[in-house]
Amino acid sequence: MQILSGMDRARNALERGDRLPGGTLPVPIAESWQRCRDLGLDPRLQPRGEVVPFAAVTRRRQKMEGLRRLALAEMQVLYAQIAGSNLMIALADASGMVLDTISDQAFTESVAGRSILPGSLWDEARRGTNALGLASDSSQPVGVFGREHYFTCHAHLSCMAAPILDSHGQVLGLLDASCANEARQQHTHALVRMAAAQIENGLIFQECADNFILAFHPRAEYLDTLSAGLLALSRDGVVTALNRPGSALLSGLPTGAGVSFDTLFEMPFARALDGLLRGGVFPIRDAAGSQVLMVCRQIAPGLTVRNLRREPQAMQHGRAGPMPEFVCADETLKAAMADIGQAVAMGMPVHLTGETGTGKELMARHIHAVSGRRGEFVAVNCGALAEQLFVAEIFGHEQGAFTNARAEGSIGLARQADAGTLFLDEVADVPLSAQTALLRFLDAMEVRPVGGLKIHKVDVQIISATNRDLEAMVAERSFRADLLYRLNGLVLHLPPLAARTDFVLVVKHLLQELAPGMAITDAAIARLAQREWPGNIRELRSALQRLLMRQRGPFVDETCFVDGSEDVGDACPACRDRGLARRVCQEIRTTYRSCRNVTHTARALGLSRTTIYKHL
Incomplete structure (x- = not known):
C-alpha cells in the first residue's frame, strides 16, 4: 500500500474538492488555497492570464521611476548571485502587476516565462496562490514552492518574493525570483529579502536627500550591514523616515513620521549631532534605556560642520551668520579661522598659505562673506597676467594708454572691488617690477589708471594666497620684504588633506x-x-x-x-x-x-x- 506524503494528500483533496487535511501545508499556503476556493477557482484549469496594455505599464513605470532605478540595479545583483539556469527576476508594483524582468533564455522560452512578462497581473484572484500575490497581501517575504501553487500548471515553479516597503510600512513594490522547482537553491529567499532591504535603504537616501541620515545598532560590527537601523531626520531633528530594522530596534517607542529625535533617545538632538559629527561611532541610549551605537551616514546638504553644531540654537533665536561652504571640523583649521572676524573688522589684510588644491579660494570667499562687505569679490590670478599688463589690469588704463589697450579704457580690478574684496591668488607670481606699484596701492588704497592723471580712493579688503614660501623668496630677492609684511596681517594656513x-x-x-x-x-x-x-x-x-x-x-x-x-x-x-x-x-x-x-x-x-x- 502506497503511503502518500502530506503534499500528495493536500493536492488530492484540493483537486477533488474535498476538505483540506490539517497540518499538511504551511498556514499561509493553506489559507490562500481556501481563499482561492472561495473565489471559485478550479486548480486543474489554466488561470486567467490577463496582461494590461503596454501604455499602462509605461505610466506605472514612470510613477515608480525612483524605486525602479534602484530595483533594476538590485535585480542585476540577484541575477548574477543566484547560480544556475531557468531563472527569472521580476519587479512588480504593489498590486502584483509585473513591470520588469531579467531572465535567462531557458526561462524566457518556457511556458512560465511567456506568462511572467511586463503587464501581467499576479494577484491571488487571477493567478491563485503565488509568491507575488501572497507578498502583496501579507506585506511579508514569502516563498511558494512547486505544488504549493494553487494551479496545477504552476507546480514546476518555485517563486520567492519580498515586498519593498516605505518607511510607514506600506507596500511600494514587489521583488520576485522564480526558477524551475528542481533548480531551487536554499539561500535564494534570503538573497531576495536582502535585495528588497537594500532597495528600501536606497529609497531613504534618495527621498531624504536634504535630511540627516543616521545608522544605529546595538553592536558596532553590524552598523555597515542590512541589520542596521536607518533613521532620517530633518534639520530640526524630526523623524522623516525609518527603515524596518530601525523600527524593530526601537520597538515599543513611537516611531511614526513627525516624532522628534528627543522623544526616541535620551540625549537631545543638538548634543547628539555634535558628537556624531566628530566622526566615528557614538553611543546613545534610546528612550527605553537600551544602548545603541550610532554613526552619521549623511549630512543635510547646504550645511557645514561649523554651523551644524550651532544651528539648533541659532534657529531658536532666529539668527544666522555667514556659513562656510566647505567642511572645517579639523581642529587646526578651526583654530586658524578663529580670528577672521576680528581681522576683517579692522581691515587687516589676510594671507592664505597651503598646498595646491587645499581650497584657498573657497576660504577667501568665506572671509569676504564674514566681512559683510556689499561690494564684489574680485579674484585675480597673478600668475596668469603678463608682466607688462599686470599694472594695467589691476589699476586700469585710459583710452590708448599703450599698444593693444582697450579702446574704451578700463577701470581696473581694484576699482571693481571697491567696497568689496580683492583676492590676489598666486601672489608669489606678481612680477618684481609691479610689486612696487602694488605696495604703494596697499599703503594708500589709491588707484591711478595707466595713462591717467586722476586718483581714485577705494575701500578694499585684501586677501592674498600662495602655495610657495614667500620668506624664502624674500631671501632670494625675488619678492619684496616690505610687500610681504604688508600682505601678511593675518596668516591663515590651510593644512593638506592627508x-x-x-x-x-x-x-x-x-x-x-x-x-x-x-x-x-x-x-x-x-x-x-x-x-x-x-x-x-x-x-x-x-x-x-x-x-x-x-x-x-x-x-x-x-x-x-x-x-x-x-x-x-x-x-x-x-x-x-x-x-x-x-x-x-x-x-x-x-x-x-x-x-x-x-x-x-x-x-x-x-x-x-x-x-x-x-x-x-
Whole structure:
C-alpha cells in the first residue's frame, strides 16, 4: 500500500474538492488555497492570464521611476548571485502587476516565462496562490514552492518574493525570483529579502536627500550591514523616515513620521549631532534605556560642520551668520579661522598659505562673506597676467594708454572691488617690477589708471594666497620684504588633506555637491583615506567623480574602485569579475571580518552558513 506524503494528500483533496487535511501545508499556503476556493477557482484549469496594455505599464513605470532605478540595479545583483539556469527576476508594483524582468533564455522560452512578462497581473484572484500575490497581501517575504501553487500548471515553479516597503510600512513594490522547482537553491529567499532591504535603504537616501541620515545598532560590527537601523531626520531633528530594522530596534517607542529625535533617545538632538559629527561611532541610549551605537551616514546638504553644531540654537533665536561652504571640523583649521572676524573688522589684510588644491579660494570667499562687505569679490590670478599688463589690469588704463589697450579704457580690478574684496591668488607670481606699484596701492588704497592723471580712493579688503614660501623668496630677492609684511596681517594656513582629521566629512560634503542624495560606504571612505592626496581637495573631487561614473546603485562602495589604487577590492575569485555580484560577496566578507564568526555573519545577513563559507 502506497503511503502518500502530506503534499500528495493536500493536492488530492484540493483537486477533488474535498476538505483540506490539517497540518499538511504551511498556514499561509493553506489559507490562500481556501481563499482561492472561495473565489471559485478550479486548480486543474489554466488561470486567467490577463496582461494590461503596454501604455499602462509605461505610466506605472514612470510613477515608480525612483524605486525602479534602484530595483533594476538590485535585480542585476540577484541575477548574477543566484547560480544556475531557468531563472527569472521580476519587479512588480504593489498590486502584483509585473513591470520588469531579467531572465535567462531557458526561462524566457518556457511556458512560465511567456506568462511572467511586463503587464501581467499576479494577484491571488487571477493567478491563485503565488509568491507575488501572497507578498502583496501579507506585506511579508514569502516563498511558494512547486505544488504549493494553487494551479496545477504552476507546480514546476518555485517563486520567492519580498515586498519593498516605505518607511510607514506600506507596500511600494514587489521583488520576485522564480526558477524551475528542481533548480531551487536554499539561500535564494534570503538573497531576495536582502535585495528588497537594500532597495528600501536606497529609497531613504534618495527621498531624504536634504535630511540627516543616521545608522544605529546595538553592536558596532553590524552598523555597515542590512541589520542596521536607518533613521532620517530633518534639520530640526524630526523623524522623516525609518527603515524596518530601525523600527524593530526601537520597538515599543513611537516611531511614526513627525516624532522628534528627543522623544526616541535620551540625549537631545543638538548634543547628539555634535558628537556624531566628530566622526566615528557614538553611543546613545534610546528612550527605553537600551544602548545603541550610532554613526552619521549623511549630512543635510547646504550645511557645514561649523554651523551644524550651532544651528539648533541659532534657529531658536532666529539668527544666522555667514556659513562656510566647505567642511572645517579639523581642529587646526578651526583654530586658524578663529580670528577672521576680528581681522576683517579692522581691515587687516589676510594671507592664505597651503598646498595646491587645499581650497584657498573657497576660504577667501568665506572671509569676504564674514566681512559683510556689499561690494564684489574680485579674484585675480597673478600668475596668469603678463608682466607688462599686470599694472594695467589691476589699476586700469585710459583710452590708448599703450599698444593693444582697450579702446574704451578700463577701470581696473581694484576699482571693481571697491567696497568689496580683492583676492590676489598666486601672489608669489606678481612680477618684481609691479610689486612696487602694488605696495604703494596697499599703503594708500589709491588707484591711478595707466595713462591717467586722476586718483581714485577705494575701500578694499585684501586677501592674498600662495602655495610657495614667500620668506624664502624674500631671501632670494625675488619678492619684496616690505610687500610681504604688508600682505601678511593675518596668516591663515590651510593644512593638506592627508593631515586633516575631518577627512570623512570632507568626502561626504564633496559627494553631496557632486551627486546630491548619494551615499558612500565606510569601506569606500577607508580606501580613499589610504591615499596621499598630493593634489588635496581638488584631486579628491576628481577621484569622487570617477567613482560616480562607475556607481550603478544608490551607494558608492568598494565595487567602484577598479584601477590602480582604485582596484576591485575584496571579493572571492568566483565573484571578482561578475560585475554587480561583487557587492554581495564583499558585503559577506566585510561582515565576516567584523564578526569573525560564520554563524553570526550568516545571521546578520540572513544567509545560510554554506553560502558564507562559499564566499570566504
